[in-house]
Amino acid sequence: xxxxxxxxxxxxxxxxAPALLCERAxxxxxxxxxxxxxxxxxxxxxxxxxxxxxxxxxAAFQKLGLAPGDRVAIMGDPCEEWVIADLAAQAIGxxxxxxxxxxxxxxxxxxxxxxxxxxxxxxxxxxVDKILSVAERLMALRYIVVIDDTALFAYDDxxxxxxxxxxxxxxxxxxxxxxQVAKLDPAAPAFIVYTSGTTGAPKGxxxxxxxxxxxxxxxxxxxxxxxxEQRTVVFLPLCHVLxxxxxxxxxxxxxxxxHYGEDxxxxxxxxxxxxxxxxxxxxxxxxxxxxxxxIGISNSTGVKRGAYEFAMKVARRAAQxxxxxxxxxxxxxxxxxxxxxxxxxxxxxxxFDKLELVISGGAPLPxxxxxLWQIYGINVLEMYGQTETAGGIVAGQxxxxxxxxxxxxxxxxxxxxxxxxGEIHVRSPDLFEGYWNNEEATRAAFTEDGWLRTGDxxxxxxxxxxxxDRARDFIVTSGGKTISPAYIENVMRASPxxxxxxxxxxxxxxxxxxxxxxxxxxxxxxxxxxxPYSGFTNLAExxxxxxxxxxxxxxxxxxxxxxxxxxDFRILPKMLDPEEDGEPVTPTRxxxxxxxxxxxxxxxxxxxxxxxxxxxxxxVGAG
Amino acid sequence: xxxxxxxxxxxFRRSYADxxxxxxxxxxxxxxxxxxxxxxxxxxxxxxxxxxxxxxVFLAAIGALALMLLTGIAGxxxxxxxxxxxxxxxxxxxxxxxxxxxxxxxxxxxxxxxxLLGVVFGLPSLRLRGLYLAVSTLALHFLVVYLGGEYExxxxxSTGILVDPPVVFGYEIYAPRVWYFVLLAAAALTLLIxxxxxxxxxxxxxxxxxxxxTVAEALGIGIxxxxxxxxxxTSAITAMAGALFAYYRGFVSIEAFSLxxxxxxxxxxxxxxxxxxxGALLGALFVTLFPYVIEGAMAALPxxxxxxxxxxxxxxxxxxxxxxxxxxxEPQGLVGIWRRVRNYFLLWPFRQTALGxxx
Numbered sequence: 001x002x003x004x005x006x007x008x009x010x011x012x013x014x015x016x017a018p019a020l021l022c023e024r025a026x027x028x029x030x031x032x033x034x035x036x037x038x039x040x041x042x043x044x045x046x047x048x049x050x051x052x053x054x055x056x057x058x059a060a061f062q063k064l065g066l067a068p069g070d071r072v073a074i075m076g077d078p079c080e081e082w083v084i085a086d087l088a089a090q091a092i093g094x095x096x097x098x099x100x101x102x103x104x105x106x107x108x109x110x111x112x113x114x115x116x117x118x119x120x121x122x123x124x125x126x127x128v129d130k131i132l133s134v135a136e137r138l139m140a141l142r143y144i145v146v147i148d149d150t151a152l153f154a155y156d157d158x159x160x161x162x163x164x165x166x167x168x169x170x171x172x173x174x175x176x177x178x179x180q181v182a183k184l185d186p187a188a189p190a191f192i193v194y195t196s197g198t199t200g201a202p203k204g205x206x207x208x209x210x211x212x213x214x215x216x217x218x219x220x221x222x223x224x225x226x227x228x229e230q231r232t233v234v235f236l237p238l239c240h241v242l243x244x245x246x247x248x249x250x251x252x253x254x255x256x257x258x259h260y261g262e263d264x265x266x267x268x269x270x271x272x273x274x275x276x277x278x279x280x281x282x283x284x285x286x287x288x289x290x291x292x293x294x295i296g297i298s299n300s301t302g303v304k305r306g307a308y309e310f311a312m313k314v315a316r317r318a319a320q321x322x323x324x325x326x327x328x329x330x331x332x333x334x335x336x337x338x339x340x341x342x343x344x345x346x347x348x349x350x351x352f353d354k355l356e357l358v359i360s361g362g363a364p365l366p367x368x369x370x371x372l373w374q375i376y377g378i379n380v381l382e383m384y385g386q387t388e389t390a391g392g393i394v395a396g397q398x399x400x401x402x403x404x405x406x407x408x409x410x411x412x413x414x415x416x417x418x419x420x421x422g423e424i425h426v427r428s429p430d431l432f433e434g435y436w437n438n439e440e441a442t443r444a445a446f447t448e449d450g451w452l453r454t455g456d457x458x459x460x461x462x463x464x465x466x467x468x469d470r471a472r473d474f475i476v477t478s479g480g481k482t483i484s485p486a487y488i489e490n491v492m493r494a495s496p497x498x499x500x501x502x503x504x505x506x507x508x509x510x511x512x513x514x515x516x517x518x519x520x521x522x523x524x525x526x527x528x529x530x531x532p533y534s535g536f537t538n539l540a541e542x543x544x545x546x547x548x549x550x551x552x553x554x555x556x557x558x559x560x561x562x563x564x565x566x567x568d569f570r571i572l573p574k575m576l577d578p579e580e581d582g583e584p585v586t587p588t589r590x591x592x593x594x595x596x597x598x599x600x601x602x603x604x605x606x607x608x609x610x611x612x613x614x615x616x617x618x619x620v621g622a623g
Numbered sequence: 624x625x626x627x628x629x630x631x632x633x634x635f636r637r638s639y640a641d642x643x644x645x646x647x648x649x650x651x652x653x654x655x656x657x658x659x660x661x662x663x664x665x666x667x668x669x670x671x672x673x674x675x676x677x678x679x680v681f682l683a684a685i686g687a688l689a690l691m692l693l694t695g696i697a698g699x700x701x702x703x704x705x706x707x708x709x710x711x712x713x714x715x716x717x718x719x720x721x722x723x724x725x726x727x728x729x730x731x732x733x734x735x736x737x738x739l740l741g742v743v744f745g746l747p748s749l750r751l752r753g754l755y756l757a758v759s760t761l762a763l764h765f766l767v768v769y770l771g772g773e774y775e776x777x778x779x780x781s782t783g784i785l786v787d788p789p790v791v792f793g794y795e796i797y798a799p800r801v802w803y804f805v806l807l808a809a810a811a812l813t814l815l816i817x818x819x820x821x822x823x824x825x826x827x828x829x830x831x832x833x834x835x836x837t838v839a840e841a842l843g844i845g846i847x848x849x850x851x852x853x854x855x856x857t858s859a860i861t862a863m864a865g866a867l868f869a870y871y872r873g874f875v876s877i878e879a880f881s882l883x884x885x886x887x888x889x890x891x892x893x894x895x896x897x898x899x900x901x902g903a904l905l906g907a908l909f910v911t912l913f914p915y916v917i918e919g920a921m922a923a924l925p926x927x928x929x930x931x932x933x934x935x936x937x938x939x940x941x942x943x944x945x946x947x948x949x950x951x952x953e954p955q956g957l958v959g960i961w962r963r964v965r966n967y968f969l970l971w972p973f974r975q976t977a978l979g980x981x982x
Contacts, residue, residue: 035635035637037635040636040639040642041636041637041638041639041641042635042636042637043637044637259635269628271632272628272632273628273632273633273634273635274633274635275632275633296973296974296975297972297973299973299974299975300972300973300974301974304971304972304973304974305972307972308972342972345971345972346972346973348631348632349632349973350632351632351633352632353632353633354632354633
C-alpha cells in the first residue's frame with residue numbers, strides 16, 4: 001500500500017492539474033465532475049464538458065495576450081467559473097492566485113501589486129467596484145473579466161470584459177487543451193496562495209504544479225474513502241489552499257464530487273439539498289451549526305427538549321466508551337435508538353445526516369466542538385496543514401471517531417520532527433517553492449537542513465501530534481507561568497454566545513480577555529428573555545448581556561487550571577469585520593494579536609489598573 | 624412559484640421535470656404505498672355496510688374537490704352545487720330512460736351538461752361578488768330542481784327514475800366491492816386532475832384571483848377567462864359525480880337534491896379547510912361519516928329506544944353546532960389540525976423553523 005502511494009506521489013509530481021483534467025476527460029468523458037446549482041437546478045458537468053470549458057477559457061485568455069508566467073488574480077465566492085478560469089490560466093502557463101472575497105480595498109491593492117496580476121477575474125459587479133477603486137494605481141493590470149455581468153450596464157471601463165463574451169466564440173476542444181498542457185513544466189509555479197498573515201503583511205506562497213498534486217494526494221492516502229464516490233459542498237474560499245484542494249485538486253484524482261450552491265448566502269439550503277457525504281470545513285462553521293442546534297433545542301418544547309437531553313445522555317456515554325476503546329453492543333444499540341429518534345432528525349434539517357466524514361482544518365478545532373459532533377454521531381476529524389505544505393497535510397486524525405484533542409498521525413511519505421523548543425518541523429519532497437518576491441521570508445521558513453518550520457508548537461501523544469499554540473503567541477505572566485492563549489480561547493469559544501475570545505496577560509499578574517459576542521445567538525437569547533436592543537453595540541453593552549457572558553466565562557474557567565483562568569473580560573463594542581481596513585482579524589477570521597491589543601488597548605489596560613482607578617475614585621470622593 | 628424544499632435532505636433537482644414529481648422523499652413514498660395498500664385491502668376486511676360508507680365518502684370527495692377548486696381556490700362562492708349534481712344525475716337518468724344510452728354516453732353527456740351550466744352560471748361571477756354571486760348561483764339550483772321535477776311529473780316518474788347498473792365491456796357494475804373500486808378510481812383521478820390544475824398556470828391564476836383580482840389582472844391574468852374556467856371545470860366534475868351517484872343508487876329522484884345537500888358540500892370544504900385539496904378529502908370523510916357517528920353515539924346512550932325518534936333532529940343540530948365550533952376555533956379546518964400535528968413531527972426535536980431552511 002505504502003509502495004503504491006509512493007509511486008502515485010512520483011507520478012503526480014511529474015504532471016499538472018490541467019493535464020490530469022485532460023486524462024480524466026479521456027478516461028471517463030461522461031462521468032460527473034461536479035454539480036453546480038443555477039436557477040434552482042443542479043447542472044451536472046461531465047469531465048468532458050469541464051475540460052472543454054477550461055479549453056475555451058484558456059484559448060480566450062491566450063487571445064487576450066496572456067503569456068506563460070503572467071499572473072492572473074481571481075476574486076469572488078466559489079462558483080464553477082472560478083475553477084474553470086483558474087485551470088484555464090494554469091493550462092497556458094500562467095500563475096494564478098485567489099483573493100479573499102472579503103478582502104478590503106487596501107489588501108486587494110497590496111495583493112494585486114505584490115502579485116502583479118495582468119488579468120483580474122471578478123465574480124460579480126461587487127468585485128468590479130472593488131478593483132476599479134484601486135485600478136488606476138495598478139500598472140500591470142490589463143483586463144478585468146467579470147463572470148456574472150448582472151448590473152454592469154453602466155460601466156464603460158475599456159479593461160472590462162465579460163466571461164461569457166470572451167468564451168462564446170472560442171472553439172478550442174480537448175485536443176487543443178492537451179497540446180497546451182503538454183508544454184507545461186510540472187516543476188514551474190502553478191499558483192500563489194497569500195497566507196492570511198496574523199503578523200505583518202500577507203506573504204504569497206508559491207506552489208508548483210507537480211508538488212501541489214503530490215502533496216494534496218497525501219490527504220487521499222490518509223482518507224482512502226475519498227476514492228469511493230462522495231458528495232461534498234464547496235463553500236470555503238477557493239483562494240485558501242484548503243478550498244482549492246476540495247474544489248479543484250482532489251476531485252481530479254479521487255471520487256469526490258463537488259457541489260456548488262446557487263449563492264454562498266444559501267449555504268444551508270445547499271447543504272440540505274445536497275446532503276453531502278464528506279465535508280471539509282473550518283472550525284467556525286462547526287461551531288456555528290452546533291450553536292444553532294443548541295439554541296434551537298433550548299427554545300423547544302419541554303417534551304422535545306427532554307427527548308434531546310435523554311438522547312444526549314445515552315450518546316455521551318456511548319461516545320465516551322468509544323474513545324476509551326470499549327464500546328459494547330449495548331452502547332451501539334442505545335446509540336442507534338438515540339440516533340433514529342433524535343440526532344438523525346436534527347442532522348437531517350442541516351443536511352448532515354448522510355455525512356460519513358467531516359474534516360476540520362485551517363484553524364484549531366476546539367475539542368468540545370469535535371466531541372459534541374461525535375456525540376451526535378458525526379465522524380468529525382481534525383487535520384493540520386499549512387499553506388506552505390502546498391495543499392498537503394502535516395498530520396490528520398484517521399479515525400473513525402478519533403478522540404478529540406490531537407491532530408492525529410503523519411501521512412505516508414511525510415516526516416515530522418519536533419525541535420528542541422517544541423516547534424513542529426516538516427520534511428517532504430513536496431513543499432512550497434518559497435514566498436513570492438520575499439527571499440528573506442523564504443530562508444526563514446526552512447531550517448538549515450531543509451525542514452519546513454511551521455511556527456507551531458506541538459507534542460507527541462501516543463503517536464499522535466498535539467498542537468499547543470503558535471510559537472510566538474505564548475503568554476508569560478508576571479508570575480513566570482507560560483500559558484497558551486489558544487488553548488484557553490478554544491475552551492471559551494465552546495460557548496455558543498462567544499464568537500471570538502482573545503486572551504491577554506503577557507507580563508501581567510493575571511489573564512484577561514476581550515470577547516466578541518455571537519450576535520445571532522445573543523440576539524436570539526435577548527429576544528427569548530425580553531431584553532430590548534437596537535443593534536450590536538447596544539446589545540453588547542447591555543448589563544444583562546454582560547451577566548450572560550460572565551456566566552459563560554465562569555463555565556469555561558471551571559475547565560481550566562487556576563493560572564489559566566480569565567479574571568476579567570470586556571465585550572467588544574463592535575463586530576470584527578475582516579473587510580474593513582486595519583481590523584485585527586484576517587479574512588479567515590484569525591486574530592492578529594498585536595493589532596488587537598493596539599486597537600483595544602484602552603479596554604485591555606482598564607482591566608488591569610482597576611486598583612488605581614478605585615484609588616483615584618476614592619480620592620475624588622466618588623468611591 | 625417554486626416548490627418548497629422536501630422534508631428530508633438530499634433531494635436535489637437536476638431538471639425542471641423533477642419539480643413535477645409528486646412523491647420525493649422516501650417517507651412520502653412509503654406512506655403513500657401503505658395508504659394505497661390499506662385502501663385496496665379495506666373492502667375485503669370489513670362488512671358491506673362499511674364498504675358502502677367508504678364508497679359514499681369517495682363520491683362525496685369528488686364533489687368536494689370540485690367545489691374546493693371553485694370556492695376554496697378561486698374564491699367564487701357557489702350555492703348551486705346540489706343543482707349541478709342533480710343536472711348530472713338527471714342527464715344520465717333521462718338519456719338512459721329515453722334512449723337507453725349506455726354508460727360511456729351518459730357520463731360525458733353529464734359532464735357536457737355541467738360544463739354548459741357552468742358557463743351560464745359563471746357569467747354572473749364576472750360582475751357579481753360575495754353574497755350577490757351566492758344568490759345568483761342559488762338560482763341555478765332552483766332552475767335545475769324545477770326542470771327535474773317537471774320531467775318527473777310529465778313523464779310519469781313521480782317517484783323517481785330507475786337506472787340499471789352500467790355495463791362496461793360486458794361486465795355489469797353492481798356488487799358493492801366493484802363500486803368501491805370504481806369510485807375509488809374516480810376519486811383518485813379527480814384528485815390527480817385537481818393537483819395538476821393547482822400546479823399549472825390555471826391553479827396559480829385562480830389563487831391570484833382569490834387573493835386580489837385587481838393585482839391578478841395587473842399581472843396579465845385574464846380574470847373573465849379563468850373565472851369561467853373555474854366554473855366550467857367544477858361544474859363538469861360535479862355533474863359527473865351526479866351521474867355516478869345516479870348509477871350507484873340505481874335511482875334518480877329530485878328529492879335527493881335539496882338545498883341541504885349544497886350546505887353539506889359547503890360544510891365539507893369549510894370543515895376540511897379552505898384552499899386545500901387534502902381539506903376537501905378530510906371534509907368529505909367527516910361530513911359523510913358524521914350522521915352515522917351521531918346515530919351510533921345515540922344508540923349507545925341509555926334509553927336509546929326512546930331517543931330513536933329524534934335522531935334526525937339531533938343530527939341536524941349537532942351538524943350546525945360542529946360547523947360553528949369549527950368556524951370559531953379552527954378556521955383552518957381539519958387540515959389545520961393535520962398541519963399542526965405534521966409540523967410537530969416534521970420539526971422534531973425543534974419547535975420552530977427547520978434549520979435547513981434558514982441560513
